[in-house]
Amino acid sequence: MLLNDEVQLLRQVPYFSRIDPCKLKLLAFTSARVCYHPGETIFRCGDASDSAYVIIQGTVELSVTSPSGENVVGTATSNSIIGEMCLLGDAPRLAHARAVTDVEALRIGKDCFLKVMADNPRMGxxxxxxxxxxLRDQAARVEKRPVGLLEPAH
Amino acid sequence: MEPNLLRYIWNHTRKQQIWILTIVLLSMIPYFAAFDLPKQIINGPIQGEGFETPDATALFMAFDFRLPLLGWTISFEGIELDRLSMLMALSGVFLLLVVINGLFKFYINTYKGRLGERLLRRIRYELVDRVLRFPPSALKQTHGAEVSTMVKDEVEPFGGFTGDAFVQPALLGGQAAAALFFIFLQNFWLGMIAAVMVAIQVGIIPKMRRRLIDLGRQRQITARHLAGKVGEIVDGIETIHAFDTSNYERADIAHRLGQIYKIRFDLYQWKFLVKFVNNFLSQLTPFLFYSIGGYFALRGSLDVGQLVAVINAYKDLPGPLKELIDWDQARQDVQVKYEQLLEQFDPGQLIDATLHEPDAIMPAHPDGPLSAHNVTIIDGSGVKIVENATLRIDGGETVAIIDNAGSGAEGIAKAFGRLVWPVSGRITLGDADILELPESVSGRRISYVSPDSYFFHGTLKDNLLYGLKHAPTSTVSYNGREAVTRRWEINEAKLAGNTDLDLHADWIDRRSTSVLRGFDDDLKQSIMRALDAVQLTEDVMELALHSFLDPEENPLLAERVVAMRHALRRTLEEEGLAHIVAHFDPSAYNSEATVGENLFFAATRSAGNGDADITESPEVFDVLDSTQLSDMLYGMGLTIADNLVEIFAGLPPDHPFYQQLERITAEDIIFYQQFLQRLQARTEKGVSEEEKRAIIRLSLHYIEPRYRLGVLTPDVMETIVSARDRFYENLPAAIRGRVERYDPHRYMAAATLRENVLFGKLSYRVADAPAKIRPVAARIMDQQGLYESFIALGMSFDVGSGGRRLTLAQRHKLALARALVRRSDFYILNRPLPGLDRRAQEEIVASTLRFLHEQNTNASVVWVLSNTSLSRLFHRVIVFDRGQIAEDGTFEALDKESGIFKSLVA
Structure with missing residues (x-):
């Protein structure tokens, strides 16, 4: 897949949908294309957050470890971005991301992400x-199932 | 040392001086004989004196000599020769004398030179020997660069002077006296005039020269300080850059150079003034002869013939006289320099030479504790850093010393290491004062490490084994020519008062390594385990992987590395990791490498620092032209430039994104932008060669998975692969000699060990490829039994001057490892790991204690800790407070008491 295709793909990610394609090309260029095999770890809970991943292809499973074992909290497929929240704060990873299928992703470095954001108020x-x-989604979920957030379902 | 240089020379070269003087006197006989001979030849055979008739003959070599006192007569009747034979015979004698004189001269000069060099060697050795025996307090004031310039340059004139020290005055004095005597013989009064003038000359000139000597001394000192300053600049270069003080240093150097210039200028003025006066005085005497002598001759009270004879005789006086004065000047000059030197090398007290006697085996010495008895130590400023401390370290103990306030812990550790001498009290090992023990005992039973430990220029291994090189442990048996050379070396060393210990012998004491099980590999094990204990093994491995191995020097290892390369490749394939490395395949395009690398398909090693990348040299572009690749690469380059301009246009030049482009800067982008605009507007006729090359350069650095611009089509790849051979053959020989083509079955000397093992590029597309391949490579290395060979390769890394090629943390670890390789009874570790983080410190302290205990249960460790919490790893803790021992006990006991220790650890 070429840089231009990646730009097309980035445009489908909600964050980047309204950004000038030219800037997206820059973002894509400064990011690395990485691939993972099924079962490989993309990042671990507690790792330092240094990049976000836009998934180009494949499925990624996100899980957290609690005293009662490992709980899958979600999956991400193509056109979605994972790990981006941690870039805004300096928090360590909150979840464990693992490739379920063969995964191709675009790794956007923290510096690049923040720099592009700073250059593009629109993106901010x-x-x-x-x-x-x-937040609104989560709040809504909390209203519906308050226990769920505190103690995820098994 | 002897305060007078002349006496020093006499003491050490007395016999040789007398010998050379005898030879010089002996050489006078043929010398003067040769003077007389031309006259004989011209007057006799040539002009015909004594050969008045054609068949007249003369006696050749007839002489009759009567010894004055004994009344013996030596005579030779001579050989009768005719005129022509006489000419030939006399000429033959002349030739013989020329040869004899030449040989005498040759012998005398060689002898004098050798005499001087030996004395020079003696003085230099003695000076360095004194430095080695300086007490610690004197060394604080010593300036390395100044000492080295003193030892190297300032003693130089002594050597030249030695040969002439006694011969010259004896000879010249004799000549001058003879000339003066001859004048006296001709006429007493004129002789008196000459004598008075000589007296004035000999009296005044040296006085005038005193100032010259004074200036010379100043010059010597300023030059020495200059050398010291230059040394300081080199040592402190990092600080100078860090604080932007380079101009201050420039000004300082300029000032010093100005001073030296001024002194030298003064020196010249005086020197030539003195010369003028001296010449004037020498010429004044003939003036007096002409005027006064002439006056008396005119008056008739002096015979004209006598006057001419006097004037003729005077010709021989100024020469020797001038040289005699010069000799005296040289003597005073070297004497002053010598005194100057002695001042610097006389610290008042020296370590007794007997304590430094070399000893291959440690002298028997009763065991016993290391104790301090009422020790008081003051620092450079006179402040007491340790006051009246008494403590005892028993065998097998591990002791942590910590400081609350002050630096008593460091002070006492230094005293144990003999780096400071206590002003009162004493430190004993067993019953003996460590300052009175030979160093062959104190320097082996005690190992001292501090962060200041020095590294010598050499390999890592040399430095690691440095602590084992006390004395030669074997003698080398030399054969044939080597034996002769060695005998000569020993003889010369003795003649110059040097040590004759053989540097080429084995100096490594294999009986005092820390691992001592009586096996052959004790030394190796000691090194490996010590490196492990201080966590330096990985660093050494890293050094090995970055090093270049010469396959010609080490063919076996090179072969095994190639075997490992294949094994690694196989294993990666088997384990499904083949995709992390794109291997170099001569018949395929390597998509993880640049287009340029694919074209060269060779390892290139730059010749030196700042050497331009040869892949960008103009010759390469010529080859691209001649191999018809330029157009294709130019076309690719245009697309790349287009994309880059689109992506980067408008970004400020200091934007961090430029770091993503390894070789392209903001100016380049602007250049490409303008170029493309011009190309579109077609305002210019053609593209210049330079612009074309700039565009081609873009193509050469292009990597598809990195840029993802899609310009690298299968066609292009195929063209490049098929052009490889052609490209290589067309390279100019100079470049071809510096590249080595990739061959999967050969070791490449131009590539690092790592590149040779990997033989490919890590894929851009695999996340954390290095972390994935490392464990696999390590496993293969172990399987192939290459671990030790690689470590050995890493150990041959050159640490640079003072170990500066290593990082500070590596240096500290290495200093500790150097002590751990040695077997000692007491390990005094004075804050050896200051810069390390807490976790690493704790691990190293624990592993060091474990290692030492495993090797020798009776070894004691005294560790001055900067991290007080680590004291729980030790049997006993001593707390210093303002130079006094505040607390002393086990960790548990002190932890319970609510003393200083508790507050420190809490």
Missing amino acids: IEVSRALAET
């Missing part, structure tokens, strides 16, 4: 909006 707004939406 998009990120804020995405954050807000996530």
Whole structure:
């Protein structure tokens, strides 16, 4: 897959949908294309956060470890971004990401991500909006199933 | 040392001086004989004196000599020769004398030179020997660069002077006296005039020269300080750059050079003034002869013939006189220099030479504890850092010493290491004062390490084994020519008062390694285990992987590395990891390498620092032209430039994204942008060669998985692969000699060990490829039994001057490892790992204690800790507070008491 295809792909990620394609090309260029085999770890819970991953192809499983064992908290497939929240704060990874199938991803370094965001106020707004939406979703879920957040289902 | 240089020379070369003087006197006989001979030849056979008739003959070599006192007569009747034969015979004698004189001269000069060199060697050795025996306090004031310039340069004139020290005055004095005597013989009064003038000359000139000597001394000192300053600049270069003080240093150097210039200028003025006066005085005497002598001759009270004879005789006086004065000047000059030197090398007290006697086996010495008895230590400024401390370290103990306030712990550790001498009290090993024990005991039973430990220029291994080189442990048996050379070396060393210990003997004491099980590999094990204990093994491995191995020097290892290369490749394939490395395959395009690398398909090793990359040299572009690759690469380059301009245009030049492009800067982007615009507008007729090359350069650095621009089509790849051979053959010989083509079955000398093992490029697309391949490679290395060979290769790394090619942490670890390789009874470790993080420190302290205990249960460890919490790893803890021992006990006991220790550890 070529740089131009990656740009097309990035545009489908909500964060980046309204950003000038030219800037997206820069972002894609400064990112690395990485691939993982099924079962390989992309990042571990507690690792330092240094990059976000846009999944180009394949499925990634996110899980957290609790005293009662490992719980899958979600999966991510192509066109989605994982690990981005940790880039905004300096928090370590909250979840463990593992490739379920063969995965191809675009690794966006923290510095690049923040720099592109700083250069594009538009993107800042998009990120804020995405954050807000996530929060709203979670709040809604908390209302529905308050216990779920504190103690994830088995 | 003898305060007077002349006496020093006399003491050490008395016999040789007398010998050479005798030879010089002996050489006078043929010398003067040769003077007289031309006259005889011209007057006799040539002009015909004594050969008045054609068949007249003369006696050749007839002489009759009567010894004055004994009344013996030596005579030779001579051989009767005719005129022509006489000419030939006399000429033959002349030739013989020329040869004899030449040989005398040759012998005398060689002898004098050798005499001087021996004395020079003696003085230099003695000076360095004194430095080695300086007490620690004197060394604080010593400036390395100054000492080295003193030993190397300032003693130099002594050597030249030695040969002439006694011969010259004896000879010249004799000549001058003879000339003066001859004048006296001609006429007493004129002789008196000459004598008075000589007296004035000999009296005044040396006085005038005193200032010259004074200036010479100043010059010597300023030059020495200059050398010291230059040394300081080199040593402190990092600090100078860090604080932007390079101009301050420039000004300092300029000032010093100005001073030296001024002194030298003064020196010249005086020197030539003195010369002028001297010449004037020498010429004044003939003036007096002409005027006064002439006056008396005119008056008739002096015979004209006498006057001419006097004037003729005077011709022989100024020469020797001038040289005699010069000799005296040289003598005073070297004497002053010598005194200057002695001042620097006389610290008042020296370590007794007998304590330094070499001893291959440690002298028998009763065991016993290391104790301090009422020890008081003051630092350079006179402050007491340890006051009245008494403590005892028994065998097998591990002791942590920590400081609350002050630096008593460091002070006492230094005293144990003999780096400071206590002003009162004493430190004993068993019953003996360690300062009175030979170093062959104290320097082996005690190992001292501090962060200041020095590394000598050489390999890592040399430095690691340095602590074992006390004395030669074997004698080398030399054969044939080598034996002769060695005998000569020993003889010369003795003649110059040097030591004759053989540097080429085995100096490594294999009986005092820390691992001592009586096996052959004790030394190796000691090194490996010590490196492990201080966590340096990985660093050494890393050094090995970065090093270049010469396959001609080490063919077996090179072969095994190639075997490992294949084994690694196989294993990666078997374990499904083949995709992390793109191997170099002569028949395929390596997509993880640049286009340029694919074209060269060879390892290139730059010739030196700052050497331009040969893959970008103009010749390479010429080859691209001649192999018809330029157009294709140019076309690719245009697409790349287009994309780069699109991506990067408008970014400020200092934008961090430029770091993503290894060789392209913001200016380049602007250049490409303008170039593309011009190309579109077609305002210019053609593309210049330079622009074309800039575009081609982009192609040469292109890596598809990195740039992902899709310009590398299968066609292009195929063209490049098929052009490899052609490209190589067309390279100019100079470049071809510096590249080595990739061959999967051969070791490449131009590539590092790592590149040789990997023989490919790690894939850009695999996340954390290095972390994935490392364990596999390590496993293969072990399987192939290459671990020790690689470590050995890493050990041959050159640490640079003072170990500067290693990092600070590596140096500290190495210093500790160097002590751990040795077998000692007491290990005094004075904050050996200051810069390390807490976790590494703790691990190393624990592994070091474990290692030493495993090797020798009776070894004691005294560790001055900067990290007080680590004291729980030790049997006993001593706490210093303001130079006094505040607490002393086990960790548990001190931890319970609510003393200083508790507050420190808490």
